Structure formats: C-alpha cells, structure tokens
Amino acid sequence: MNGGRAVGADGQHGLDEVGGYALIPGVVPDSWSSRLREEAKRLRSTAERRERQGFELTAEGRMLGALRNWYAGDGSEDKDVDEVGWLASRLAQWSGALLQHKHSSYLYYARGDYLGLHRDHVSCAVTLLVWLSGPAGPLHIHPELTELDEQSLLRTATQWNGHPPGGVEVDIRRGPVVLRGHVVPHDRPPHPHREELILATFCFALAL
Numbered sequence: 001m002n003g004g005r006a007v008g009a010d011g012q013h014g015l016d017e018v019g020g021y022a023l024i025p026g027v028v029p030d031s032w033s034s035r036l037r038e039e040a041k042r043l044r045s046t047a048e049r050r051e052r053q054g055f056e057l058t059a060e061g062r063m064l065g066a067l068r069n070w071y072a073g074d075g076s077e078d079k080d081v082d083e084v085g086w087l088a089s090r091l092a093q094w095s096g097a098l099l100q101h102k103h104s105s106y107l108y109y110a111r112g113d114y115l116g117l118h119r120d121h122v123s124c125a126v127t128l129l130v131w132l133s134g135p136a137g138p139l140h141i142h143p144e145l146t147e148l149d150e151q152s153l154l155r156t157a158t159q160w161n162g163h164p165p166g167g168v169e170v171d172i173r174r175g176p177v178v179l180r181g182h183v184v185p186h187d188r189p190p191h192p193h194r195e196e197l198i199l200a201t202f203c204f205a206l207a208l
C-alpha cells in the first residue's frame with residue numbers, strides 16, 4: 001500500500017483507511033464551480049467574522065480549535081438538488097457508504113487568517129473542499145493523528161499552536177479534496193497572501 005500522499009494524490013483510489021482523503025479533479029464541473037464562485041463573491045459582504053483563540057473541549061468532549069476566517073452559509077437559493085444529489089452519489093463511490101448532504105458554506109481567508117487543528121462536526125462523515133479563487137496555500141491533513149482521542153488531540157493542538165508538523169500538504173486547487181472530516185484532523189496555516197482565498201465546503205452525513 002502506498003502512503004496517504006500517493007493514495008490521495010493520484011485520485012485513483014477511494015478513501016483508504018490510512019489516508020482518509022483524496023483529490024478528485026472534475027468532481028465539481030467547471031460550470032458549477034463558476035456559479036459557486038459568483039455566489040461566494042455575492043455573499044462576501046454578509047460573511048461573518050469567525051475568531052477563536054486557543055483550544056478547548058466542549059461539555060460533550062469535542063475539541064474546538066483556534067481559527068480566524070470569514071464564513072457565509074448557503075445563499076438564499078438552495079443548492080441545486082440534482083447537482084448535490086449527483087455529488088453525493090459520486091462521493092458515495094469513494095467513501096463506500098450512502099451519503100446525505102447536510103450543509104455547505106463558503107470560507108474566506110484574508111491575510112493572516114487560518115484554521116487550527118480540528119476534526120469536523122460529527123455529522124460531516126465526508127467533507128468536500130472546493131477551491132474557488134485566490135492563492136491557495138497548503139491544507140495540512142494529519143492521518144497520523146487519526147487515532148488520538150480528543151484530549152490528546154487538544155494537547156497536540158495546544159503544543160503546536162494549531163499547526164503540528166507532519167501530515168500531508170494538499171493544494172486544493174489540484175481538485176476538490178474529499179476528506180473523512182470527522183475522523184482525520186486537519187489544519188490550514190495562516191494565509192500569507194493579500195488576495196483572499198475563497199473556497200466552498202460541503203458536509204455529507206452517512207445516509208440512514
């Protein structure tokens with residue numbers, strides 16, 4: 001078996017249990033990503049500033065990480081049901097499970113914005129990250145931290161200020177990234193560019 005990098009990078013394999021991520025170029029057709037880009041730009045002025053310092057455990061024992069970026073939920077029009085349904089079925093082939101779209105959002109990273117080490121919400125068994133515009137910089141995916149319980153993850157995140165060494169650096173411009181977001185910890189280091197990075201996120205739960 002190749003390491004997580006090779007499995008993720010060549011796009012030929014499903015979400016293997018080791019890496020927990022893959023690049024899937026073309027899974028969001030250009031015409032759709034253009035519309036997402038337009039919607040993201042339209043919603044930019046309504047985006048909410050998110051800023052949290054440090055790391056903590058919630059009462060339910062879930063780690064909340066440090067972050068700084070801008071967030072906009074779905075636009076007024078719901079995402080096209082057919083398109084999202086098609087995407088869910090494509091991703092189901094990769095993840096080996098039936099999926100149900102839960103929510104999507106747009107993220108905007110201005111200079112210095114970042115997303116500290118975290119796992120996605122429990123409802124996001126599979127997360128899809130779609131680059132829309134701007135210089136991307138690396139997303140760090142940490143398959144090697146998958147086994148850590150939340151307490152240990154909290155310690156690691158705190159020790160490294162949210163950006164631990166190791167893991168795999170992924171350039172989301174190379175194709176949408178599909179990730180077992182609730183399982184595999186990941187982080188984005190501070191955005192070093194003046195031009196904002198804009199991306200779309202889609203969260204899929206296991207279908208009941």
Ligand SMILES: O=C(O)CCC(=O)C(=O)O
Binds near residue numbers: 107120129186199
């Ligand atoms: O900035 C990224 O590429 C990742 C976003 C992410 O991990 C999240 O929204 O949970």
Ligand SMILES: [Fe+2]
Binds near residue numbers: 119120127
């Ligand atoms: Fe995430």
